[in-house]
Amino acid sequence: MKFFLDTADLDEIKEAASWGALAGVTTNPTLYSRIGGKLDDFYNHIERICDIVDGPVSAESVAMTRDEIVRDGRELARIAPNVVVKVPTMVEGLAACRTLADEGIRVNMTLCFTVPQAILAARAGARYISPFVGRFDDISENGLAQLEDVVTAINNYDYTENTVNGEQIEIIAASIRSANHVTQAALMGADIATVPFNVLKKMIQHPLTDRGLESFLKDWEKVKNA
Numbered sequence: 176m177k178f179f180l181d182t183a184d185l186d187e188i189k190e191a192a193s194w195g196a197l198a199g200v201t202t203n204p205t206l207y208s209r210i211g212g213k214l215d216d217f218y219n220h221i222e223r224i225c226d227i228v229d230g231p232v233s234a235e236s237v238a239m240t241r242d243e244i245v246r247d248g249r250e251l252a253r254i255a256p257n258v259v260v261k262v263p264t265m266v267e268g269l270a271a272c273r274t275l276a277d278e279g280i281r282v283n284m285t286l287c288f289t290v291p292q293a294i295l296a297a298r299a300g301a302r303y304i305s306p307f308v309g310r311f312d313d314i315s316e317n318g319l320a321q322l323e324d325v326v327t328a329i330n331n332y333d334y335t336e337n338t339v340n341g342e343q344i345e346i347i348a349a350s351i352r353s354a355n356h357v358t359q360a361a362l363m364g365a366d367i368a369t370v371p372f373n374v375l376k377k378m379i380q381h382p383l384t385d386r387g388l389e390s391f392l393k394d395w396e397k398v399k400n401a
């Protein structure tokens with residue numbers, strides 16, 4: 176499994192990148208608004224993220240028609256070679272995904288909740304598909320079970336004839352709210368988890384690690400004083 180950071184916060188991205196395990200970044204309009212992002216600085220901000228991270232950086236189109244999404248997608252893709260255009264899983268999004276993929280622009284189909292949505296996204300040329308886990312849980316559904324169905328259904332078929340350069344589709348477990356979501360997503364074979372920074376910090380923590388480290392350090396003091 177690879178890890179993307181789900182944020183637009185440059186400090187979080189720099190810190191996570193310094194850990195050595197970060198493969199990419201995903202942003203969305205909410206995350207950009209959360210850092211006080213301004214409309215006329217959006218492209219520059221995506222460029223700043225691309226300067227920090229070599230891997231895929233998802234930047235979302237907020238357009239609602241296929242022509243506008245395609246126009247957005249072309250402009251976003253011009254920012255840097257690692258920009259992935261994030262497009263909502265809806266009819267206009269599918270049509271735009273097909274056009275962008277045919278032009279060699281990688282698309283991350285977001286706001287995906289079901290297997291039929293995921294299969295349509297795959298056939299429309301998506302490079303990444305982002306099933307949302309936490310938002311299903313929010314409405315008392317089982318987000319992990321839905322994610323597992325998408326992983327199984329997508330892995331049952333070969334979509335490389337549909338994708339840019341015949342690349343393999345990767346499933347991004349999105350809307351991740353806990354380290355356990357990451358564990359379960361990895362066990363079911365999701366390719367990527369995009370995690371908020373607070374979840375990334377929890378992923379490295381365990382009380383037995385802390386307790387073990389404390390006793391090792393204490394015993395090393397004894398060795399030094401022996």
Ligand SMILES: O=C[C@H](O)COP(=O)(O)O
Pocket residue numbers: 181202203285307309310349350351369
């Ligand atoms: O845009 C994708 C995010 O992973 C959504 O996460 P969220 O449900 O926590 O807002």
